[in-house]
Amino acid sequence: MSRDLTHFNEQGRAHMVDVTDKQVSQRTATAYARILMEPQTLTRIREGKMAKGDVLGVAQVAGIMAAKKTSDIIPMCHPLPLTKIDIRFEEHPEVNALDIYGTAKVSGVTGVEMEALTAVSVAALTVYDMCKAIDKGMVITTVCLLEKTGGKSGDFVRGGGSI
């Protein structure tokens, strides 16, 4: 049963799953996104961060605000009183990549995977928006869940080689 598509009601239509009787527990989720870009774009972002224009600063505010909007963006997501959102960036110039990590936390009855995934997706889209004048070919090559803890379905950790 727990391996079923749980978002459909007895009419075969989507509904917001009943979580009224699920137990409150502390839940966390961490998601990951990678963006590939031209080398000079990554250089510009890095200089911007150190000097004046802060692409990553804007992207990070965007990701945090989007995480709070998750239940307004993803139709079957429950509204949740998020207690933490954090976004970190890692530059990998050797592969022309910018990596984004987002962690969400809540003490509640459902998990926060979608909040973490929404945070990194919107942060990545914001990076694209702010750099598209110089690099329209940027590609978001990965958006995935890295790990989650808490809840009845147990913890999840992505296998080492699987990103």
Place this chain on the structure above:
Amino acid sequence: MSRDLTHFNEQGRAHMVDVTDKQVSQRTATAYARILMEPQTLTRIREGKMAKGDVLGVAQVAGIMAAKKTSDIIPMCHPLPLTKIDIRFEEHPEVNALDIYGTAKVSGVTGVEMEALTAVSVAALTVYDMCKAIDKGMVITTVCLLEKTGGKSGDFVRGGGSI
């Protein structure tokens, strides 16, 4: 100058670029997203679509509604009176992939790349949300712009082998 990071003001802070004097033209953009999943997940989605539960139906409404929220989600995006949004799905069971195409259109002073990209991103996240009970390892492996038309910077078409 047009190849500069245009989202920063003279204090080096982000701002919403002045487009007051840009000319109104018809603009389109098409974006693409791919999700990889376990074979049985894709099968379930397909059956759902034909029978009762319609994951893609929900994902597509989510993508359309998100496209209309783009300027509320992406900090430096201009509000735009979108005149069209369309989302299409393609199943590629041979590679365990679901492909999403999103097209946005406007008659306005700025492009709709971000609207198309937001549409496919949110559609993909919604697919993840609705299937995560059976497949937490799903990965969004590509989000990118396929093409745009209209505007001073000219048309853009992604090179054939570059997705």
Place this chain on the structure above:
Amino acid sequence: MSRDLTHFNEQGRAHMVDVTDKQVSQRTATAYARILMEPQTLTRIREGKMAKGDVLGVAQVAGIMAAKKTSDIIPMCHPLPLTKIDIRFEEHPEVNALDIYGTAKVSGVTGVEMEALTAVSVAALTVYDMCKAIDKGMVITTVCLLEKTGGKSGDFVRGGGSI
């Protein structure tokens, strides 16, 4: 063709209809809602209005704000730069009814029927919310379009006896 369900794309999925090439014209729409309630509820609303508590004042602000959110609430509605919204109330104590009229106006490429209908629906729901402590049995007995003008499909006026 214009008598077809226009919200579906060639995959049979809903999309936001392409209105890029439709002509800008001045469009208006007026919608109507009726709420039936216990006589003393209507009396209380009236006294409130004259004395202190203003149920209708709150309902009317709610309706106006909701009209502006229409494209965020109704999935396939186009975003529109509304140029006017007005809501009027009529009390009909002889039938224990409160009537609500909402008029929306725009100079644009699509009609404003949904904006007017959303305005009166939300105004009616707000009246319910503010009075439900004394009258949970209130019923919204009619929500409909009274008339529209502008646009290619021509004007519409509801027949006299048809509400």
Place this chain on the structure above:
Amino acid sequence: MSRDLTHFNEQGRAHMVDVTDKQVSQRTATAYARILMEPQTLTRIREGKMAKGDVLGVAQVAGIMAAKKTSDIIPMCHPLPLTKIDIRFEEHPEVNALDIYGTAKVSGVTGVEMEALTAVSVAALTVYDMCKAIDKGMVITTVCLLEKTGGKSGDFVRGGGSI
């Protein structure tokens, strides 16, 4: 006192009622909406559902998303962490009617009547929007609360003949 219009403060102005000291209990509410339409419109909706275009699928997503926005739409509603929303449709071709039932649930300090009512209202408006190209005369003839459970004011069940 509990039979008073509770949304007004001592200045006679509306406020959001203080529920800080109310007890958390499990609360449910079910609301109902009926739409009358031309026979062929109902037929089209039914065919759409079975074949390709799914008016009800879109309406149902719209209703669920609107329920989550209730406190943003209805001015004096408290924000609530909804734990369930479900929407069901019933076709009554014998009276040219489409009936909509919406159930909301929460474990909280205030009831979810407005969430259920908002869900069915927006689902009904969405049906109107998606069919208005072929039937502008559709009328929403009933929006009302069917029942609620939980909370200090006790349960409510609408009398049999009263819809």
Place this chain on the structure above:
Amino acid sequence: MSRDLTHFNEQGRAHMVDVTDKQVSQRTATAYARILMEPQTLTRIREGKMAKGDVLGVAQVAGIMAAKKTSDIIPMCHPLPLTKIDIRFEEHPEVNALDIYGTAKVSGVTGVEMEALTAVSVAALTVYDMCKAIDKGMVITTVCLLEKTGGKSGDFVRGGGSI
């Protein structure tokens, strides 16, 4: 530590502070705003309130609705299930001032200072909006926190002469 700028993560970037382990307590906050205007503007507002047009009624609904949107407006604010919002007005014709008091309350893990401050700010901006046709020179001369209770950092009461 508690006197540190707590909104920054170890990368020096803003994040939403982790409050998962903070204790739930009852928290209140009261904020204040003053608007200076031409004498005749204040007179018009007062007459409006008594007679027909109710500037303060609209401003107060705006303030309440904005308080509920606080976590959507202020980037690092946690979403909170507000249990009370109240706004009061005081006219001070002797100094051509309109004073606004806003009180917010929650049983939660973070304070509601921002909710109270957002409420009075938006109420004041709404007064400006509704009167700007006759008095563009209006100035909001004070927005500040008057007092807060609850939470680990203890109570705060603004010193007598310090507004």
Place this chain on the structure above:
Amino acid sequence: MSRDLTHFNEQGRAHMVDVTDKQVSQRTATAYARILMEPQTLTRIREGKMAKGDVLGVAQVAGIMAAKKTSDIIPMCHPLPLTKIDIRFEEHPEVNALDIYGTAKVSGVTGVEMEALTAVSVAALTVYDMCKAIDKGMVITTVCLLEKTGGKSGDFVRGGGSI
């Protein structure tokens, strides 16, 4: 007439003024806000900006995003396709003040005063939020319109000594 409170309809209730027939012109508005704080708070903000934590960067994103939400926050404001928003900060350590300037621009039928005022208000509230852990006594001492251009009512420039 143009000196009248234009937001009220013939029932004395607020409505969104009809601007359908007003002429499109280019409109700008600049607003101003000042925040007073303890000297060490201002120092911390400055150091943060140069080193790592960027209070002003977050405040500025918040102000820009809020400007785009103006018609969702201020009840009688028309939705507008803003073409520019810019926010600048000036530190005045000699008076322990941080000054915020916000400029909005549109080519449309109504002015953008409220967009500029909302931008600086929300930027100021965000500064408060991000520094309140160390300085709850911060006061926003001024929010006002500095100038506007465009539109039938003509230009407005605040008199030299009047802030």
